[in-house]
Amino acid sequence: xxxxxxxxxxxxxxxxxxxxxxxxxxxxxxxxxxxxxxxxxxxxxxxxxxxxxxxxxxxxxxxxxxxxxxxxxxxxxxxxxxxxxxxxxxxxxxxxxxxxxxxxxxxxxxxxxxxxxxxxxxxxxxxxxxxxxxxxxxxxxxxxxxxxxxxxxxxxxxxxxxxxxxxxxxxxxxxxxxxxxxxxxxxxxxxxxxxxxxxxxxxxxxxxxxxxxxxxxxxxxxxxxxxxxxxxxxxxxxxxxxxxxxxxxxxxxxxxxxxxxxxxxxxxxxxxxxxxxxxxxxxxxxxxxxxxxxxxxxxxxxxxxxxxxxxxxxxxxxxxxxxxxxxxxxxxxxxxxxxxxxxxxxxxxxxxxxxxxxxxxxxxxxxxxxxxxxxxxxxxxxxxxxxxxxxxxxxxxxxxxxxxxxxxxxxxxxxxxxxxxxxxxxxxxxxxxxxxxx
Numbered sequence: 341x342x343x344x345x346x347x348x349x350x351x352x353x354x355x356x357x358x359x360x361x362x363x364x365x366x367x368x369x370x371x372x373x374x375x376x377x378x379x380x381x382x383x384x385x386x387x388x389x390x391x392x393x394x395x396x397x398x399x400x401x402x403x404x405x406x407x408x409x410x411x412x413x414x415x416x417x418x419x420x421x422x423x424x425x426x427x428x429x430x431x432x433x434x435x436x437x438x439x440x441x442x443x444x445x446x447x448x449x450x451x452x453x454x455x456x457x458x459x460x461x462x463x464x465x466x467x468x469x470x471x472x473x474x475x476x477x478x479x480x481x482x483x484x485x486x487x488x489x490x491x492x493x494x495x496x497x498x499x500x501x502x503x504x505x506x507x508x509x510x511x512x513x514x515x516x517x518x519x520x521x522x523x524x525x526x527x528x529x530x531x532x533x534x535x536x537x538x539x540x541x542x543x544x545x546x547x548x549x550x551x552x553x554x555x556x557x558x559x560x561x562x563x564x565x566x567x568x569x570x571x572x573x574x575x576x577x578x579x580x581x582x583x584x585x586x587x588x589x590x591x592x593x594x595x596x597x598x599x600x601x602x603x604x605x606x607x608x609x610x611x612x613x614x615x616x617x618x619x620x621x622x623x624x625x626x627x628x629x630x631x632x633x634x635x636x637x638x639x640x641x642x643x644x645x646x647x648x649x650x651x652x653x654x655x656x657x658x659x660x661x662x663x664x665x666x667x668x669x670x671x672x673x674x675x676x677x678x679x680x681x682x683x684x685x686x687x688x689x690x691x692x693x694x695x696x697x698x699x700x701x702x703x704x705x706x707x708x709x710x711x712x713x714x715x716x717x718x719x720x721x722x723x724x725x726x727x728x729x730x731x732x733x734x735x736x737x738x739x740x741x742x743x744x745x746x747x748x749x750x751x752x753x754x755x756x757x758x759x760x761x762x763x764x765x766x767x768x769x770x771x772x773x774x775x776x777x778x
Contacts, residue, residue, distance in 0.1 A: 341636070341682060341747040342637075342638070342682070343587065343638070343684075343743050343744075344629050344637075344638045344640060344671070344682070344683045345637075345640065345685075345686070346622075346626065346684070347639060347641045347685075347686060348642060348687050349396060349644075349646040349687060349691075350643075350646025350647075350649050350650075350689060351365055351646075351690075351704060352365070352691070352703070352705070353657065353691065353693060353702075353723070354690070354694070354702065356654045356693065356694060358654055359654065364649075364654050364655075364693065365705075365721075366723070366724065367654075367658045369662040369665065370662065370722075371665065372666070372669055372671075372672050373685065374719060375672050376672060376675070376683070376707050376721065377707045377718050377720060377721040377725070377726070377729075378718070379672075379676065379709045379715070380707050380709030380710070380714075380715060381707070381708050381709075381714040381715055381718075381729050381730045382706065382707045382708075382716060382721070382725070383705075383706050383726060383727070383732045384705060384727050384731075384734070385703055385705070385706040385734045385739055386701075386703040386733075387403050387688060387735070388402055388408075388736060390701060390703055391701035391702075392701050393699045393700055393701045394689045395414065395571075395689075396643075396646070396689065396699075397417055397597055397601060399688035400598070400601060400688055402737070403688065403736065403737070404581065404737075405737035405740045405763075406579075406584075406605075406737075411576075412574065412575055412576045412604060413432065413572055413573015414434060414571040414573060415433045415492075415500075415572050416573035416575055416600070417600035417601050417604065418432075418489075418491060418596055418597050419491045420599070421596030421597050421598070421599035421600030421601075421603070422483075422486075422491065422596045424491045425483075426491075426493045429495075429574070430493050430494060430498065431494040431498040431499065431500045431532065431573070432491055432492070432493055432573055433492040433572045434491065434492075434569065434570050434571050435482060435491065435567055435568065435569050436453045436488050436506075437453075437488055437564035437566070437567060437568075438451055438452060438453060438456070438506070438567070439455075439456060439563055439564055447514045448511060448513050449507055449508075449509070449510050449512055449513070449568075451563075452509075452510055453488055453489075453568070456488055456564045458563065460487070463487065464484075466547055466551075467490065469549075469550040470547070470567070473539065474496075475542065476531060476535035477496055477497060477531070477535070478494055478497065478531070478532065478535040481493045481495070492567075492569060494535075494536070497528055497531060498531075498535075499519075499523070499525045499529040499532045501519060501525060501529040501532075502517050502520060502529055502532050502533045502572055503518045503519075503533070504517075504571065505517055505568055505569045506568035509696060514566060519533045536569065539567075540569070543566070547564060547566065551565055578605050580606035581637075584763065585740060585744060586749060586763075586764030586765070586766065587635075587744075587749075588608075588634065588635045588636055589606075589607040589638070589639070590609075590610055590628075590629070590635045591607045591609050592612055592625045592628055592629060592638065592639065593639075593641035593642075593643075594612055594621075595641075595643060599611060610625075612624060612625055612628075618642060618644040618660055619664055619667035620667060621642065621644075622642050622664050622667030622668065623666075623667035623668075623669070625640045625641075626640055626667065626668070627670065630670070644660045644664060645661055645687070646691045649692065652693055652694065653693060654693040654694065668685075675709050681710045681711070682708070682710040682743055683708070683709045683710050684739065685706070685709075686704055686705065686706035686707070687705070689701075690702040690703075690704055690723075703733065704723065705721055705722055705725075706726065706739065707726070707729075708731060708742065711746050711748075712746070714731075715730075716728075716729045716730040716731075744763060744764055749765060750763065750765070751764055751766075757769045758770065
């Protein structure tokens with residue numbers, strides 16, 4: 341049996357007055373999503389707790405059935421996805437240039453990550469000006485990964501248990517780095533926080549001087565003059581996905597963060613670039629999953645709804661959801677004609693078009709189709725109709741458990757073959773030999 345999850349990143353939303361108090365998903369033209377809903381059972385999904393606002397990487401990690409206490413941090417995942425050089429003991433932080441306006445001694449964020457005005461030559465020059473440096477016994481290396489994205493590698497006696505400097509919302513002050521309360525390595529965290537604060541001051545000085553050399557006005561936050569950091573992480577060895585679920589898996593996506601996640605969990609990463617046609621992109625990714633015979637689990641991802649929502653445009657989000665729906669036609673036909681497919685369609689979180697929140701905590705719709713999966717009377721795929729379905733309300737790893745169950749690969753709880761309790765019936769275990777030895 342083949343399991344396919346199609347994940348429409350950030351597809352959930354809130355009611356929009358402009359759509360008559362419907363969500364963009366409700367307002368979109370989605371005949372294929374509706375056909376899938378009519379063929380299976382629907383419900384609501386949240387990767388953690390309803391109301392909790394999750395970033396994509398955390399939502400995916402929890403969806404795949406892992407415990408939050410073992411999450412290695414987005415900094416680590418992006419470093420792996422981009423091929424940033426580091427050692428296992430290093431701490432990795434997301435970093436990007438921002439603009440600040442000082443009010444007294446307090447820097448207020450005025451130009452966030454995606455709003456800086458510098459062109460490619462200028463921004464490259466700014467990143468190049470920030471040289472590796474050692475402060476308080478900790479080495480800092482800044483590695484640019486994309487237009488205004490970078491990974492900050494911290495080496496030495498370092499800890500990932502430190503706070504962020506980036507408030508992410510313009511008008512708020514940049515935050516002083518603090519050791520996290522109750523962390524397991526307090527001395528290292530204190531040292532790391534002290535050194536990282538010093539590094540940010542160093543970067544501000546370098547960036548401000550470089551802007552002046554470029555002949556740019558670095559005053560009043562109109563130009564990138566500050567390095568923002570967030571979401572530190574360090575490698576934590578993960579239990580392989582195949583060992584956890586008994587499924588050889590493939591993750592099909594475009595973003596480096598998903599390449600990093602796939603690598604750390606032992607999933608094959610099939611990178612597919614985004615084009616101007618999101619429906620065509622999704623159709624291509626689904627074709628890969630349908631045709632592949634070397635894996636049993638496929639996670640087919642698209643970031644487009646999330647990106648549209650972050651632009652604050654409900655009409656754009658409605659449009660891209662309609663376009664993505666066109667890319668589901670072959671999946672609908674396949675699940676209707678093949679008896680070897682279990683398909684789930686859902687999102688990782690809600691991304692509101694009209695809010696100061698980055699992501700919001702409402703649950704998202706989920707539909708499960710194929711095999712002998714239960715069917716209900718729901719015929720529309722959206723946040724409201726899905727709540728009427730037989731799947732109910734799923735949390736975290738419950739989605740994977742349900743899919744494994746419908747694939748008839750679950751193990752009876754308490755039934756142990758081998759030294760470790762498993763969620764799936766083990767394909768291989770040591771047979772009894774009859775000689776009395778262990």
